Amino acid sequence: MFKGLVGLVTGGASGLGRATVEQLLKQGGRVVICDLPSSPGQETAKQLKENVAFVPVDVTSEKDVKNALQTTIDKFGRLDVVVNCAGIATASRVYNFKKDQPFDLKSFQKTIEVNLIGTFNVIRLSAGLIGKNAPDADGQRGVIVNTASVAAFDGQIGQAAYSASKAGVVGMTLPIARDLAKQGIRVVTIAPGLFRTPMMEQLPEPAIKSLEATVPFPPRLGHPQEFALLVQSIIQNPMLNGETIRLDGSLRMQP
Numbered sequence: 001m002f003k004g005l006v007g008l009v010t011g012g013a014s015g016l017g018r019a020t021v022e023q024l025l026k027q028g029g030r031v032v033i034c035d036l037p038s039s040p041g042q043e044t045a046k047q048l049k050e051n052v053a054f055v056p057v058d059v060t061s062e063k064d065v066k067n068a069l070q071t072t073i074d075k076f077g078r079l080d081v082v083v084n085c086a087g088i089a090t091a092s093r094v095y096n097f098k099k100d101q102p103f104d105l106k107s108f109q110k111t112i113e114v115n116l117i118g119t120f121n122v123i124r125l126s127a128g129l130i131g132k133n134a135p136d137a138d139g140q141r142g143v144i145v146n147t148a149s150v151a152a153f154d155g156q157i158g159q160a161a162y163s164a165s166k167a168g169v170v171g172m173t174l175p176i177a178r179d180l181a182k183q184g185i186r187v188v189t190i191a192p193g194l195f196r197t198p199m200m201e202q203l204p205e206p207a208i209k210s211l212e213a214t215v216p217f218p219p220r221l222g223h224p225q226e227f228a229l230l231v232q233s234i235i236q237n238p239m240l241n242g243e244t245i246r247l248d249g250s251l252r253m254q255p
């Protein structure tokens, strides 16, 4: 089923996105990696060699996303699967009483712009292209997978912006799945817990260790490949639609 499938993965140069790119290629798919020009996307595509292309993209830009979709068509002729992994993590309390300073509004706006609006921008522009595919025997034309976070449900201190952006992704999953149902395009969101990626590795190792200890089972950070395996299952299972799946070892984040 994956042979010849064409996927577009945002944030595909790093972490969960990169693992997804590798998994799709391993299964016989072809992939367009979309990531910032400053990301290691070009080197990643070179390392992975065949059936892969890198397009520099800021997911918040209509022009960049349209250019990536055009490259997908020029290079691979179609688009079957979009996986939205691009995202940023920011942290700040709503009011810093020590510095007598409110949350920086620009930082709040940027987090929403990339994580929520960027995800929506990619979905809205790619849906038309996926909708051009001939339907399979089940009427399916393609699949869109988004990445939220468990912070959408149990946001911690300092995560107002990040949690709001990810809750927005969870909130739009069902209505967009309904919008696209007639065209046979499924939309599913994954809400990861704690995964060992460059985003997580911004934290000092002792902080990572103490976070790991809060995961009931398995008591460790997730491997990016475990995220990629869920993306694969979502693509394979036509009954999954309009839902957000937690992938978190039963973690419930503490305040």
Ligand SMILES: NC(=O)C1=CN([C@@H]2O[C@H](COP(=O)(O)OP(=O)(O)OC[C@H]3O[C@@H](n4cnc5c(N)ncnc54)[C@H](O)[C@@H]3O)[C@@H](O)[C@H]2O)C=CC1
Pocket (backbone or CB within 6 Å): 010, 011, 012, 013, 014, 015, 016, 017, 034, 035, 036, 039, 057, 058, 059, 060, 085, 086, 087, 088, 089, 114, 118, 147, 148, 149, 150, 191, 192, 193, 194, 195, 196, 197, 198, 199, 200
């Ligand atoms: N690592 C974790 O434990 C968790 C991660 N997540 C989410 O998973 C997604 C992937 O995160 P990781 O792989 O951990 O992070 P990462 O930092 O390794 O990868 C994120 C990628 O997104 C790209 N990116 C950032 N802004 C972009 C933009 N405007 N346009 C295009 N690309 C952009 C970055 O260049 C980077 O390559 C993010 O949405 C993150 O919020 C959610 C829950 C837990």
Ligand SMILES: C[C@]12CCC(=O)C=C1CC[C@@H]1[C@@H]2C(=O)C[C@@]2(C)[C@H]1CC[C@]2(O)C(=O)C=O
Pocket (backbone or CB within 6 Å): 089, 090, 091, 149, 150, 151, 159, 162, 192, 193, 194, 195, 199, 200, 201, 202, 203
């Ligand atoms: C943004 C955080 C917290 C503050 C900091 O010093 C460094 C960070 C980088 C890693 C982030 C931190 C955070 O707020 C929670 C997340 C975003 C973490 C990576 C995964 C994370 O735990 C998450 O998304 C959980 O759902």
